[in-house]
Amino acid sequence: MSEIPKDLRYTRSHEWIMTMPDGTLTVGITDHAQELLGDLVFIELPKVGEKLAAGKECAVVESVKAASDVYAPVSGTIAEVNANLAERPETVNKGAYRDGWLFRIKPERPEELGSLLDAAAYKSLVEAEDH
Amino acid sequence: MGYKTPLYDTHVKMGAKIVDFGGWDMPLHYGSQIEEHHKVRQDAGMFDVSHMNVVDIKGAYVRPFLGLLMANSVAKLQTPGKAMYTCMLNAKGGVIDDLIVYYMNEQWFRLVMNASTRTKDLAWLDTTSREMGGVSIAPRPDLAIIAVQGPNAREKIYQALGEGMRSETEKLKPFNATSIGELFIATTGYTGEDGFELILPGKAAPYSWQGLAEAGVAPIGLGARDTLRLEAGMNLYGHDMDETTTPLESGLAWTVGWEPASRNFVGREVLERQRTEGVARKLVGLVLEDKGVLRDHQKVICSSVGEGQITSGSFSPTLGKAIALARVPAAVAVGSRCEVEGQRRRLAARVVRYPFVRNGKSCLE
Numbered sequence: 001m002s003e004i005p006k007d008l009r010y011t012r013s014h015e016w017i018m019t020m021p022d023g024t025l026t027v028g029i030t031d032h033a034q035e036l037l038g039d040l041v042f043i044e045l046p047k048v049g050e051k052l053a054a055g056k057e058c059a060v061v062e063s064v065k066a067a068s069d070v071y072a073p074v075s076g077t078i079a080e081v082n083a084n085l086a087e088r089p090e091t092v093n094k095g096a097y098r099d100g101w102l103f104r105i106k107p108e109r110p111e112e113l114g115s116l117l118d119a120a121a122y123k124s125l126v127e128a129e130d131h
Numbered sequence: 132m133g134y135k136t137p138l139y140d141t142h143v144k145m146g147a148k149i150v151d152f153g154g155w156d157m158p159l160h161y162g163s164q165i166e167e168h169h170k171v172r173q174d175a176g177m178f179d180v181s182h183m184n185v186v187d188i189k190g191a192y193v194r195p196f197l198g199l200l201m202a203n204s205v206a207k208l209q210t211p212g213k214a215m216y217t218c219m220l221n222a223k224g225g226v227i228d229d230l231i232v233y234y235m236n237e238q239w240f241r242l243v244m245n246a247s248t249r250t251k252d253l254a255w256l257d258t259t260s261r262e263m264g265g266v267s268i269a270p271r272p273d274l275a276i277i278a279v280q281g282p283n284a285r286e287k288i289y290q291a292l293g294e295g296m297r298s299e300t301e302k303l304k305p306f307n308a309t310s311i312g313e314l315f316i317a318t319t320g321y322t323g324e325d326g327f328e329l330i331l332p333g334k335a336a337p338y339s340w341q342g343l344a345e346a347g348v349a350p351i352g353l354g355a356r357d358t359l360r361l362e363a364g365m366n367l368y369g370h371d372m373d374e375t376t377t378p379l380e381s382g383l384a385w386t387v388g389w390e391p392a393s394r395n396f397v398g399r400e401v402l403e404r405q406r407t408e409g410v411a412r413k414l415v416g417l418v419l420e421d422k423g424v425l426r427d428h429q430k431v432i433c434s435s436v437g438e439g440q441i442t443s444g445s446f447s448p449t450l451g452k453a454i455a456l457a458r459v460p461a462a463v464a465v466g467s468r469c470e471v472e473g474q475r476r477r478l479a480a481r482v483v484r485y486p487f488v489r490n491g492k493s494c495l496e
């Protein structure tokens with residue numbers, strides 16, 4: 001069973017979201033997602049300053065076997081991206097919730113956060129997919 | 132629930148991620164496919180390939196039988212243990228399967244064929260043997276195959292399975308085999324590295340695998356097997372060739388036994404025509420110059436010459452970039468540039484000769 005930290009929020013498309021003290025949101029892909037993809041070899045990130053609508057594809061994670069889109073969990077502006085991933089995409093496999101974060105987004109409509117899944121809801125989603 | 136090899140429980144115990152592979156429950160990786168890839172290039176790794184189809188052909192008419200069915204010439208096999216890579220063709224010259232033929236003795240040849248083509252292969256062999264007579268076809272599901280590959284493979288095999296093997300196997304040239312009791316040892320492989328393929332009774336497989344693991348041979352899943360064979364420029368059936376493509380269109384002209392001209396093997400007529408008139412399509416290597424990963428079936432655009440398609444695309448852990456085999460118009464030149472239709476945009480690539488990697492070293496110029 002993959003790791004699903006209790007204090008994060010999740011999407012149905014397997015992103016995780018952490019609210020930072022400054023109000024920005026850190027976004028990555030879940031442990032379950034990295035496990036399904038296998039060894040990542042290439043990650044394409046959005047540009048800082050890019051404006052995104054919730055649900056818009058904004059990054060790509062590619063493993064040896066498959067490519068997967070990453071979607072903006074809420075509407076907002078990209079505040080920062082994890083530049084280390086260009087050289088070391090395997091960081092996501094080693095720590096999806098830590099050094100393997102993808103980007104930070106400054107939310108435009110904080111009320112959108114309410115529609116994200118909590119850990120329990122995401123856990124049932126993953127379990128349902130496994131069957 | 133698929134078929135299981137005698138090593139299935141061992142794989143699960145060693146932490147393998149099991150996936151369906153042509154109806155078989157096989158290990159994809161034991162943690163990291165890329166680390167496994169490097170292990171084979173730099174040290175030694177082992178693959179369970181017991182899902183492959185071992186078929187023993189015996190009888191007085193084995194030579195004419197294989198002479199009819201195989202595009203390569205079994206006349207090249209004159210000493211016990213000699214091995215040969217060949218395609219088995221249909222009447223249109225299309226590839227039914229690619230396989231290795233081992234010469235055991237004058238009335239016994241052993242075939243190692245793909246797992247995914249098992250049913251049609253056996254039907255093809257059975258039909259022809261009934262028409263010809265004088266041969267028996269015996270699949271050997273009782274046997275397991277462990278491929279041990281890498282620069283340190285031989286030493287670690289001797290350490291694990293006994294120094295007694297050394298004298299028998301040390302001087303074996305590539306594509307040769309020998310038997311020691313029930314153990315059949317061949318200097319064949321699918322990685323471009325030194326090593327052996329061991330064919331042994333299924334019952335003995337878990338014990339031998341365990342011994343190899345204790346000697347420091349890493350278990351390697353089918354994920355790394357695919358990137359290793361692609362770097363080595365080796366075709367994969369169903370991807371780089373199938374019943375709609377001939378060996379000449381698949382980079383396998385070298386495997387056709389043209390001599391003697393009197394040997395009328397199945398598919399020869401079409402191959403002879405292609406040999407005279409030339410082929411419209413051929414297989415080339417591609418190296419991606421942009422960031423990304425090449426994938427099977429992506430369209431390849433070779434400006435002014437035409438379009439082709441990727442037959443095997445992946446990421447090369449040794450080179451650190453995406454590589455592919457692609458079927459393109461015959462006029463496409465090595466060294467030329469092309470574009471690949473990626474998911475989001477066109478990617479720049481270069482046409483190269485393959486293999487991409489041999490004995491751990493890049494072959495790119």
